[in-house]
Amino acid sequence: MNTSEPSRSAGYSESEHSVSDSFADDPVFHKQLKRVLFDVEVPEQGKESLLNALAQNQADVSSSDTLPSVSRRSFLKKPGTLVGLSTCLMLTALLAIFWVSRQPEISLASLNPELNLDSRLLSEFDDHFSTQLPVQGGWQNQGHLVLLDKTYGLSLGQSSVHDVAVRFFRLHTGRTRSVYGALLQIPAARVYPQPELTVFDSGKVEYSQLAKGNYATVKWVENDQVYVCIVFGGARELEALGRALQSAAA
Secondary structure, eight states: OOOSSOOOOTTOOTTTSOHHHHHHTOHHHHHHHHHHHHHOOOOHHHHHHHHHHHHHHHHHHHHHHHHHHHHHHHHHTOHHHHHHHHHHHHHHHHHHHHHHHOOOOEEGGGSSTTSOOOGGGOEEOOOSSOOOOOSSSSSSSOTTEEEOSOOEEEOOSSSSSOOEEEEEEEEEOSSSOEEEEEEEEEEGGGEESOOSOSSOOTTSOEEEEETTEEEEEEEEEETTEEEEEEEESOHHHHHHHHHHHHHHHO
């Protein structure tokens, strides 16, 4: 049997029965420690060195506390520095506002019948910008041209903000016949390049043949808004719309 180590019971915990803990509660140990500490002789030179070190440390702390105030006073005495700092802060704020408010440009060519113009899939316009009908061309004096009261919104990018306002219309051309279309409105500042027309002109038209049907598109700019009229049909439907608008404008 190995007798080099005493046997330990299973419930013994070395962390709970350390040597330091055994002496910590012994009053005899405290008396002996106190006597030893007070019996230590401190050399006179060692005492002076200790006092000098403490005094130097206190002086360093005091000087470090006064340095910031001195720096602030000297800084405030330089108006040129303050003006430069104010200018930098103002430019930073202006740049931040510019980048936040700046929105990506919309290509004029992308405003075409390939857009999703199904009212069942569009949400109501979020009033991201003010909408109005074109002043010229008879759009406000509708006559047989009926524009739906509800305005829809269309987002062209990843943003949830609506880029385009869409209003659908219907033109009665006979007892059983009608022309259907959509009038798109976009702030002119966001569209590039600008349309050449400044009023609706059925003679300047783009025709499209898509899998979902034929379309005729007219684009123009009025004041600070770009309008795109997309007619579901071809030349005959577009000519009918042009005659109705001329009659309403007269």
